[in-house]
Amino acid sequence: xxxxxxxxxxxxxxxxxxxxxxxxxxxxxxxxxxxxxxxxxxxxxxxxxxxxxxxxxxxxxxxxxxxxxxxxxxxxxxxxxxxxxxxxxxxxxxxxxxxxxxxxxxxxxx
Amino acid sequence: xxxxxxxxxxxxxxxxxxxxxxxxxxxxxxxxxxxxxxxxxxxxxxxxxxxxxxxxxxxxxxxxxxxxxxxxxxxxxxxxxxxxxxxxxxxxxxxxxxxxxxxxxxxxxxxxxxx
Numbered sequence: 001x002x003x004x005x006x007x008x009x010x011x012x013x014x015x016x017x018x019x020x021x022x023x024x025x026x027x028x029x030x031x032x033x034x035x036x037x038x039x040x041x042x043x044x045x046x047x048x049x050x051x052x053x054x055x056x057x058x059x060x061x062x063x064x065x066x067x068x069x070x071x072x073x074x075x076x077x078x079x080x081x082x083x084x085x086x087x088x089x090x091x092x093x094x095x096x097x098x099x100x101x102x103x104x105x106x107x108x109x110x
Numbered sequence: 111x112x113x114x115x116x117x118x119x120x121x122x123x124x125x126x127x128x129x130x131x132x133x134x135x136x137x138x139x140x141x142x143x144x145x146x147x148x149x150x151x152x153x154x155x156x157x158x159x160x161x162x163x164x165x166x167x168x169x170x171x172x173x174x175x176x177x178x179x180x181x182x183x184x185x186x187x188x189x190x191x192x193x194x195x196x197x198x199x200x201x202x203x204x205x206x207x208x209x210x211x212x213x214x215x216x217x218x219x220x221x222x223x224x225x
Contacts, residue, residue, distance in 0.1 A: 004152070034213060043114065043216040044202070089153065093212040097168065100153035 002026055002094045006101035013080045014109050020076040021104040023090030027071030034091040035064055035075055038103070044089060047075075080108045112137050112205060116217035123193055123224050130189045131220045133203035138183035143214070144176070145202040153202065159186040193224045 005024045013019045025033060032051045038044040048057040053068040061078045077084055087103040113136040123129050133142065144156040156176055157165045165178040179187045190197050200221050204214040 032212060036216075041119070041218065043218045044214075045216075046207070046213050049213055091153075091212075097155050098212055098214070102150065102152045 002092065002099045004090060004092045004099045004101040006088075006090060006104050008104060009102065010105045010107070012107045012109055013077075015080055015082060017080055018076065018078045019080060019106070020074050021088065021106075023073045023075070023101055025071050025073070025090070025092040027069060030068045030071075031093050033066060033073050034093075034098075035073070036089040036091065037086045038089055039086040047088075075104075077106075080106075082108050082110065084108050112139065112207065112215045114203060114205060114215050114217040116201075116203060116220050118220055119218065120221040121223070123222065125194055125224060127193055128189055128191045129193065129222060130187050131201055131203075133186045133188070133217055135184045135205050135215075139205040139208075140183070141206060142180065142186045143204045144178065144186070144188045145204065147200045147202070148196075149198070156188070156201075159188075190222065193222075195224045198222055198224045 035047040036044040050066040055066040117132045142159040157167045159180040200219045204216045
């Protein structure tokens, strides 16, 4: 059974600070790694899809890196803002379905 | 991009009753997916809803408990039958974006509490 792990489970960050969290996934048979942002009462929204080892993607203050050999991806948020409060999910396409991590719940403190 | 809506957004139900969740996509899609997120757990795929054929259920989920309908290419329903408190979850439907492989559009979810 494929396992996708995210840490930490929950994170409180002061507004203006930068933060990062991790997704680990099976390094064999890698195909792609997805990051989603899920705000309360809204739909999960695709942030990035990462496919190449060493890949780095950026969207505004949010960026992500990928290491397929060791099986991890980092998501970075620079200068956290209240609107960054959400659950961040990573997802790994398996043979027949997509496996999601449990998510990192990010709280931005004013 | 596709817009997916779900009804109801939340509900509180009594043990033993059933709830049907509706999912509407604003464009035609071949496949729709139903997920569940129990408290503290991952998003878990319940089943794939295919138009014109029976849904395909993942291990641990059965049709009697989670009957699914897919009458056309824009609509699907999931019924949670004979509910127990363990069914308290967020239920999400999704559809592929049709662009980047495996990227999904999601509905906003149905937050179900079973007493």
